[in-house]
Amino acid sequence: GAVVSQHPSRVICKSGTSVKIECRSLDFQATTMFWYRQFPKQSLMLMATSNEGSKATYEQGVEKDKFLINHASLTLSTLTVTSAHPEDSSFYICSARSGGGPGYEQYFGPGTRLTVT
Amino acid sequence: AQSVTQLGSHVSVSEGALVLLRCNYSSSVPPYLFWYVQYPNQGLQLLLKYTSAATLVKGINGFEAEFKKSETSFHLTKPSAHMSDAAEYFCAVSELRDDKIIFGKGTRLHILP
Numbered sequence: 228g229a230v231v232s233q234h235p236s237r238v239i240c241k242s243g244t245s246v247k248i249e250c251r252s253l254d255f256q257a258t259t260m261f262w263y264r265q266f267p268k269q270s271l272m273l274m275a276t277s278n279e280g281s282k283a284t285y286e287q288g289v290e291k292d293k294f295l296i297n298h299a300s301l302t303l304s305t306l307t308v309t310s311a312h313p314e315d316s317s318f319y320i321c322s323a324r325s326g327g328g329p330g331y332e333q334y335f336g337p338g339t340r341l342t343v344t
Numbered sequence: 345a346q347s348v349t350q351l352g353s354h355v356s357v358s359e360g361a362l363v364l365l366r367c368n369y370s371s372s373v374p375p376y377l378f379w380y381v382q383y384p385n386q387g388l389q390l391l392l393k394y395t396s397a398a399t400l401v402k403g404i405n406g407f408e409a410e411f412k413k414s415e416t417s418f419h420l421t422k423p424s425a426h427m428s429d430a431a432e433y434f435c436a437v438s439e440l441r442d443d444k445i446i447f448g449k450g451t452r453l454h455i456l457p
Contacts, residue, residue: 231387261444270434270447271388320387333445335380335387 229255231323233336240311241344248306248339250321256301257323261333262294265318277304311343346371346437348448356454363407363422365451367435370416377418378436378445379409388434394418405429430455 230253240246250260259278263271275291277283277298285291293315295307304323308315318340322333351366369375376395380388392403399411409420418435435448 233387270449273444273446276444318385322388332390332393335389337387338385340385 229253229323229325229332229334231257231321231334231336233319233321233339235339236337237340237342239342239344242312243310245307245309246311246341248308248319248321248341250304250306250323250336252302252323252325252334255323255325255334257304257325258301259324260298260304261322261324262296262304262306263320263322265320265338267318271320274306308341311341313343316341316343346375346439346446348435348437348446350433350435350448350451352451353449354452354454356456357425358456359427360424363420363425363429363453365420365433365435365453367409367418367420367448368416369418369435369437371437371439373439376438377409377411378438379403379407379418379420380434380436380447381405382432382434382450384431391420391433425453425455427455427457429453 232251234249262274265271274289275283275285279301283296298304320338322335324331324333347370349368378393379391382388391407392401394401394411402408407422432450434450436445438445
């Protein structure tokens with residue numbers, strides 16, 4: 228089956244610094260990638276949708292200047308949390324889809340645990 | 345706007361017993377419906393999906409779900425629970441025009457020995 232990887236799996240950073248999370252589709256080309264945020268014991272909240280070569284579409288309430296998303300190739304998308312603060316601590320999950328529309332399966336990465344101290 | 349309601353944040357069943365996880369959806373157009381499973385500190389794995397074909401959908405690990413339009417439901421079942429089924433389960437909905445998946449709050453399934 229299709230595999231999506233995320234790196235790093237865990238990261239601890241100091242308040243005010245920036246951290247980059249990578250999402251890679253290992254064996255397929257992902258025309259669309261999604262970034263989710265999951266708080267403890269809660270559901271996934273979609274942050275943004277990115278299509279290769281285009282600017283990401285952010286969900287309402289998500290600060291685009293704080294959460295920078297780059298989808299530079301068909302196999303790589305990055306999420307950069309800029310000037311991180313403790314409230315940004317969360318589990319970030321990406322997913323990738325090979326085709327257009329929800330009928331195409333989204334394949335999820337294993338997630339990245341971000342802790343801001 | 346589309347939404348998903350999962351009834352029961354925690355469900356406990358005995359090993360070997362029937363598993364029933366409830367999901368109701370709201371959508372203004374025929375939806376796509378999904379069930380995902382998440383093990384601790386891992387991403388999501390698709391169990392099954394409904395995309396307007398057969399109303400009874402069979403998935404992996406012995407799970408199945410039935411789409412009932414009249415009840416706006418998409419409940420997940422498994423005839424006999426196994427200890428390895430203990431996990432968090434998410435029901436999700438998507439509309440073709442919307443191009444994104446909306447997740448329910450999740451149901452944690454506990455399997456009792």
